[in-house]
Amino acid sequence: MAAQTTSEAKKVLSVLAKAKEPMSNKQVAEQAGMESKSVSGTMTALKKDGLVDSPVRCKYAITDSGKKTLKG
Secondary structure, three states: OOHHHOHHHHHHHHHHHHOOOOEOHHHHHHHHOOOHHHHHHHHHHHHHOOOEEEEEOOEEEEOHHHHHHHHO
16 A cells, blocks of 8 residues: 555555546646646555555546545
């Protein structure tokens, strides 16, 4: 679970936590002020750790575990 401790991961999780609907990597990148490639890699690691989910094809949402990680 190394991904969740990086500042990039925290940026991605905080953007997803504020979102009302699942977001694409591009939308997250725009909101977080990051590059799409960086968000894509971070998102893959977060999904592997169970902190984000993909309820819609190519879009992501934060999970309950992700919310707990962000708070903690």
